[in-house]
Amino acid sequence: MSEQKPIGSRFSASSTAREVTEGIALSGKTAIVTGGYSGLGVETTRALAGAGARVIVPARNREKAERTLAGIDNVVIEAMDLADPASVAAFVDRIVAAGMPISILVNSAGIMATPLARDEAGHESQFATNHLGHFRLVAGLWPVLVKAGNARVISVSSRGHQIGPVDFDDIDFRTRPYDKWQAYGQAKTANALFALELDRLGAALGVRAFSLHPGVILTDLARHLSEDEINSFDVYDENGNRRVDPARDLKTPEQGAATSVWAATRPELDGIGGVYCEDCEVALPQTETDGTRGVAPWAMDPQAAERLWLLSEQLTGLSVGDRRG
Structure with missing residues (x-):
């Protein structure tokens, strides 16, 4: 892991995904963006494809993906349901069999503050989808990430990780009362810890990992929230218009995708990994910041x-490489 401190990025909270890819040439590279046909993922896909990458977008709803991504060149839609282990395995098998190196993997898909639900194995759904689904994906894609020689795996976490740590004694809320925000915070902490350990395991093989907070952007991610909960984020002004104030973390989708794209593409991050980022910069530890x-x-x-x-x-x-050996 590199040190958790700013590197002097020339970008900011108001930068857009398109702006951070100016001068970046991704021709000949292949990227995968989970959630790449919804919310911030669309803008991540658009920016990477616009810089020349071939972008594979796994989709549970192909019709929606085709409609949302229409008009964006260099995009390939593949079937995958992140919450279904068999579907993830089938997707991985197709990608690995094709033999193409994967230079960029942006794990952008996720769910937030959902009612209690469990996957087939009984795991709480936010942890299962946001963390275990992406763990399966990375473990399966490991050979083609290593093959790229200089790959980056981006884990979209959230400032919601500050709600709390992973409760290893009761991850699945078997004994403690279910709280949708505690579950979300735990899953987002897991996203950051995932990037930290993945980078430790992958750095010597050219696979670096980053986690990040994208900002507060009202997308389909908020579909399980009540009107009062949405209003608590102060995303609307007194006239009912959506606020855009990057200094207060209220961003457009294009600004919200910028940190993912920055972490995935910028050369100034070469030799760095395992760090948590925000506003197109490596973040400080919370103990050294305000608020x-x-x-x-x-x-x-x-x-x-x-x-x-x-x-x-x-x-x-599943395991990465010879980890279990």
């Missing part, structure tokens, strides 16, 4: 990251 900025200590704890990784291997039966 809600920065990364909480439990989301950059290497021991917790390794513990989560080992548990994820047990829960999925």
Whole structure:
């Protein structure tokens, strides 16, 4: 892991995904963007494809994906349901069989503050989808990520990770009362810890990983929230218009996708990895910032990251490389 401190990025909270790819040439490279046909994922797909990458977008709803991505060149839609292990495995098998190196993987798909639900194995749905689904994806794609020689895996976390750490004693809310925000915070912390341990395992093989907070953007991610909950984020002004104020973390989708694209493409991040980012910059630890900025200590704890990784291997039966050897 590199040190958790700013690197002097020339971009900011108001930068857009298109702006951070100016001068970046991705021709000949292949990227995968989960959630690439919804919300911030669309703008991530648009920016990477616009820079010349061939972008594969896994989709549970192909019709919606085709409609949303119409007019964007260099995009290929493939079937995959992140919450279904068999579907993830089938997608991975197709990609690996094709033999193409994957230079960029942006894990942007996710769910937020959902009512209690469980996957087929009984795992709480936010943890299962946001973390375990992406763990399965990365483990399966490992050979083609390594093949790229200089790959980046981007884990879209959230400032919501500050709600709390991973509760290793009761991840699936078997004994504690279910709280949708505690579950969301745990899943977003897992996203950051995932990037931390993945980078430790992959750095020597040319696979670097980053996690990030994209900003507050009203997208389909908020579909499970009540009107009062949405209003609590102060996303609307007194006239009912959506606020755009990057300094207060209220961003457009194009601005919200910028940090993902920045982490995935910028050369100034060469040799760096395992860090949590925000506003197109490496974030400070929360103890060194004011208010809600920065990364909480439990989301950059290497021991917790390794513990989560080992548990994820047990829960999925999958591993990266010769990790289990």
